[in-house]
Amino acid sequence: MPRDLDALTLAHCGRIPKVLFVGPYPPPHGGISVHVARARAMLARAGVRCGVLNIEKGAPASEAYIRVNGALDFLKQLARHARNDWTFHVHTNGHNPKSWLVALAGGLAARLGAGGTLTLHSGLAPAYLESGGPWRRTVARLTCALYSRVVCVNEEIADSLLALGVSWRRLEISPAYLPPSHISSTLPPDIGAWLSTRHPVLSTILFYRPEYGFELVVEAVERLRRKHARLGCLVIGGTEGRREAEALVRRHGLEEWMRLCGDVDHSLCIALMSRSDVFVRATYSDGDSISVREAVALGVPVVASNVGARPPGVALFPAGDADALVERVEEVLGV
Template identity: 40%
Template structure:
């Protein structure tokens, strides 16, 4: 990437780690990328973490949030809000950011992340009208999947301003120190499955554990590691869903910092994404970039490398996991240049921040800000469910 001759001044509005969800990880990476290019970038953290971090300002209430937005806009910052688009608070935040953006000479940008957004918008005509009015007030609109773009178009949002851009970059993708105990699990596992889970049925925990129970019944050396908020509290639920014998082969690490979560993915054989709804999962793309075999439910947007199964289908998931474990994926030192260019959102975002125009969806083929350096140490020896979005929904390494 070539640094822009125009100084970038960007205010990112969205969740910032912790917790480590797809949106928060994406915001953190974009924050790093803008600064790496010599731009000025601040984050207005509207999430739950609010831990001290350089360049991050906590939004401690509605009035404080509005005041921060107005202050940065008047100082010439371009506002870029990252939100789900799947609940009233999300659209309230988007509307406030759109209004504040009028105070800045730089048109505001919005990215919609949640795969639950289309269904939520379609449930009420008034929601569609509000979405149309709010979204058309932004200069650029980014949808992380074609499904989300289609939902916005159905609401009446101008197609000229919408582009599809996955919230992923292979840059800054560096596995760190594995969590304690992983070495011993890795040594006894053949194969080792890995999944991110979080509270709520949308993450497909029940489907995953039932499928793993069937796998373990056929192969007692199979192991499953899970991470994410609340996983350390699953307890007896694991035995109920996958059986007493398989329960001892399931290891929960709770919420992990991103480098440790990447290390967990990198040392696994198969990454699993059993969600019942999705946008464009960052963790799936991270697993692909790290060279892991991936099995995912056929919802949202998935990279072509992923093996897809119907959401909620225990039999199909178990069969796909058994097949994927036979692939023996090789270590990937770095993504192929053409693949990295297609999946790297940072170049396009930097173009937008620096004032570069271009047709929506026409991301440059320039290389990412820095190469990914993944590493994988060698092995040592008719009822309906209502899907409710959680803060980490569509998340990444925590997604």
């Protein structure tokens, strides 16, 4: 069970009256931000007083979270909540300096407040820690020591922390998956009309960053549509880099077969995924993909690269291998 939910039991015992999540919050709808939003909602429904300190740059104003206006405001908010005896749960990727600075600041606040937990989500975190010099590794080790628990979403992340000297007693391996509370029952008319003309339908959720393998998905669709004239591929998520992604689709002549939906509300995202025949996760690195677990829970067959943690029943292919990706999709479709 994700460590967030332990707060439910402790809160009812009177030990954790207030929980502050520190991390990104939708929009955009990424794995970490969706997890933070769901965890906050679940605790709130259970009567736990909780809040979110949203570290997403340029986040719009919202009553759902506290928006951070720069580093100084971030530190002030942490100090204020620490003085008021909040418990901190910091969610971050762990694969860049900013991530560890956020974790360090959150850990110091947790020590001044009512304690805290750190969750590391990214499959890129082990490589980041292993490739750094002594200073990087020291900062990570000392940061982890500030938290009562450090949750790693897969074994590779935990192993990288153990190699730094973090005590195994402090570590927990747990997927960051919480089931959605609502799935949209209706689709936008334009997407619904497009889907009615497509079969089979693939779906994928990503950001347009190299580690997400969008180019690999494009290559696979180009090959698959030669055999499946009515094939459709829903690409969900991503705003930054979308113009370049659309240009790549045009260069391959796939405008008819690929629909780039952009960042959508997560209930709609789940609805679109549920209407697909295969969900594709073509990442080059991963922690424990929430979208893969969502597809499995929905009963949608999943084809995913063999990186990070994958639940049972997922059809795996070697990361970056377009031939194997196409072969696995064909096998899952039964053709």
